[in-house]
Amino acid sequence: MKKYVFKRILTAVITLLIITFLLFTLVRIMPGNPFPSERMTDEAIAAKREEMGLNDNIFVQFWNYMKNVMKGDFGKGTSLYNGAPIKTVLGKSLANSFKIGGIAILLGTFVGLVLGVVAALNRDKFMDVFCSVVSILGVCVPAYVFLIFLQYNFAYKTTLLPYFFDSRRFFESTIIPSVSMSLFTMSTIARFTRNEMVEIMDSDYVLLAESKGMYGSKLITRHVLRNALIPVVTVLAPLVVDLLTGALVVEKIYGIQGIGKLMVDAISGEGIDYNYVLALGILYSALYIGIMLIVDLVYGLLDPRIRISSKGGDK
């Protein structure tokens, strides 16, 4: 087990390093002028390139960059917010995104689990149909459409909740974005849990348990639920990633200063900010790899049946 954990972490770190290098190289060999401006002269641009060390050897640049990144310094933006140092922006943005994303994931997982379990226990009855309607809706409609709907109804038609994210009313402000983001998670988990439960309830060992005289809540909690929940952990990783993507538009529309909004600002503004793209690209990849790593490890912990081969962790 220890060896597996160590190996898995090592692979993750190496993968991240390779990706960082690739991103760095791609962003640095970009064509065109990274400083779009109406009034800047060619000399000014050349001077700025020199100042930012864009003329050095790529490995030297990467080494210098990584040294700074280790200190939490991602350099300055090329055009966004007029070149404010990225670290001044990043901290608060990360915090906001994590808080709202965290609530969304917890809410989605919890409600999704409850829905899935209830549906499975009432197979083909009302709750089951309700659950499948919810999961279809959640899968078919993008989070930002839900957000627009919620914003329109709960912050405009009735002014129960803030119309925009307001850091002074943090809690109320998180309701609309986190609920709209949680729906996709919720529907996926509900569907997955229900199917897992149904499969297990039909399986031979449950049948055996039933025939031994075990039924009711004891059977469900001890044999069905436990085994149904373990695989749910595996769907969480891709869900978190989808959430990150969904957060982009949600943050933009609801005016949340998070990393999603930063990303949208960096790529859809008048000029693309190379350094923000790079910094956020590294962050997102790190997050993604980190989440996959955690899920793998937790899965390994939870399910002793999983025999971890030397190639373990491949998914």
Added chain:
Amino acid sequence: MKKILCLVLAVVMLSCLVACGSENGGEKTIGVMLSTNVMSLDCNLATDGDSFEVIADCIDGLTQMDSEGAAIPALAESWDISEDGMTWTFHIRDAKWSNGDPVTANDFVFAWKTAVQTNEEYGYMFDSSVGCVKNADAILYDGADADTLGVSAPDDKTLVVELEAPVSFFDSLMYFPTFYPLNEKFYTGLEAGTYGTSGDTFLSCGAFILDDYTPGAANFSLVKNPDYWDAANIKLDGINYQVVGSSDNALTAFKGNSLDLVTVSGAQVAAVKDDKDLSSKLKVTGAGYMWYLSFSQTEKNAQGGMLANANLRLAITNAIDRESLVENYVMDGSLATYTAVPPQFAASATSGDDFSGDQTKFADVCSYNVEKAQEYFEAAKKELGKDSFEFTMIYGNNEGDEVTKVAQAIKEQVEANLPGVVLNLQAMSKAERLDKMQNDNYDVALTRWGPDYADPMTYLGMWITDNANNYGFWSNADYDQLIKDCTTGKFVTDYDARWAALYEAETLVMNDAVIAPLYTKSNANLIVDGLTGVDFHPVALNRVYKNADLTK
């Protein structure tokens, strides 16, 4: 294992739910929409109107704008101008930075010297085309030492500025953020680049203090500065800024009372006008910048320099129905424009008349007149020996809702009114459009220019030979001479003669149809009942809140 998991979950859950405290500011706090992110609060890095607005809320210049846009004393209590108009002496009043330091003349000297070294976009405000500050040209373009800039502080309360030529509107330049002071000790004490990136790294000496901010913040707030020199006359308790990208979102936020002052786009204006309740709150104000068509006159573009032919350009400019553009496509109260210098921003200091108040002054060369357009077109065809022309018009598809519509309408109008001309459309981002124009790689471009200061020169300076913003590569020796006379030559001391010469220069531009002016942009603002005294200006600072009050 389970317990640990539970614990972790609980901790995560709790940390997610911790809400920040602190209620909204005082009673007279207003919610204001910004349409884009504040790009920078460093007055030497900021380049856009929204940033300038917030900077000006927090920092005063030597002068500030009154409700009419004229310069009135601010940090400078008074000033003297030497007889030759070449030396301005400003007397600084007793004012304090928000960290308690007094505002001194040295803060200006430091700020200006920093500006000529680092301000890439607006450094030119100091040079001989605008501010004419002594030695600015040498520092900006020939690498002279910034210490030679013609500004000095004989004592803490006196600022002496030496000019290379008299600049009649120098006092009204002083309210532009490029000329604002910086507290040297504070600025240099910060890690490079972090000035103005949070409430702690920014100093205020104006009406409001930055409360809670990070770059790119979608919402942030300012609170009243109790130590402001004119605090007694500031009635607002604070401003909550909210960045709203979609103007429809702005409208709903306004209707839902989340915001008190918003700008809506043309599409919403019609709906607002239909709504009895809202229409009384609508206020259309000039945004300053003018949209126009730029024609490339060089050989390599437009089928071998076809657009170098003045008659062809005149034909196109007369074939455009500007009234239809503003009424059907822009729709926010923007003004159809028939002059190279747009109306509303530059008024004569002696007569008070708007430089371009009379939009019919070039009616014989620029109006919607299909017959005349076709006459010009016939002449052009004869001169060029060609019957059909095909050009490509580039425009930005991220420059506001209406630009795409306007481009399409122009195509239709020109093609319908000038049979034989084909105008293809090519959409791209603003950055790409600028890139193409700067590299002279286009036929026709739909572009815009906003005034930087309240003088026609902010436009007319563009069309001198070799100016970086002379995208058409038009060149006229008489014109160059006229502009030179107005900036550093014989007209600098005679205000009215200069004004007349500027008009003459504009005539040259219009007679040659160097550009085809289209419309001057307006902002359609919605202002909540009870909010009064917000000053709107088409130039420099778009909104000023120093006279604003909120009564409910």
Added chain:
Amino acid sequence: MTNYTEKDFVLLGERDIQTDTNFASQPYWRGVFKRFFAKKRSVVGLIIVLVIIVLAFFGPLLSQNGYRDITSVKDPETGKEIVARGLDPQIPWLDKLLGKEADDGLFADKTFLFGTDDLGRDLWTRTWYGARVSLLIAFVTIFIDVIIGMTYGLVSGYFGGAVDSVMQRFVEIANSVPRLVIVSVLAIFMPKGIGLVIVALLITEWIGMSKIARAEMLKIKEMEYVLAGRTLGASNFSIIFKDVLPNTVGPIITQVMFSIPTAIFTEAFLSFVGVGIMLPECSVGSLIEDGFNNITTLPYQIVPPIIVLALLMLGFNFIGDGLREALAPKLDDM
């Protein structure tokens, strides 16, 4: 030994246990078809997708307006140009048929099934034009899945060993970069537009498929018939594509069906953010954004694109579900 009596047993309810009567006697594909069409859901999904395809291709023909045409008329009184902006849905001939009083506006004679948008463009045409973009994306996804993903997976699985190891490390790295990051880096190199969306899909979309194909290959390559083929001297190419491929079709089709909705979603999302399709072109995503930008003044404008998007997602998901169950039947379903 205890003797059980009836009292010792509790009836937990009846359970349907069917016996396998028809598995052996049915040809595989006929069974798949039968099982697919026996599910209400899959049929509904298929119908939805077919209807959208038909409308996307023929819908715009029903309207006299192009997707980027601005409808306008000259006001007979003032001679000014008036644009048909923000009209509610109107169908003059239907109104006439129903005996409704005709609207006397300037555009009374024009048909707009979904109304017009804020610029005076026909929403009906635009919606179906946008649907075409989504379908194009669906088609591209099939192409990417089959050509790149499948080939990659089959080759990697077939050769195994070092080849497989190297190819899998590559997949691992490619799989660790969120699509979002790929799009944003691409945005530096390419002009924003539909091309960018397609390239982004090209880079990311094949991964899932390659894993499925590899797993299938690993399973099948151990079978006797492959061994037989190899002993008889068949080339690698022929074994991969002639012998193994036909037997992996089931899971591959299912995977294709599930990756289509993701791809359509991605396109809609990117266009909404503003790096996808560019004006005056439109896609479902950009139409939703337009609708969002006019939600207070023209609230109906956002409805058609959302419904089309939701239906497309629903249709492909249903088909995918149906196929999965039809291709890999459990005993219960037979």
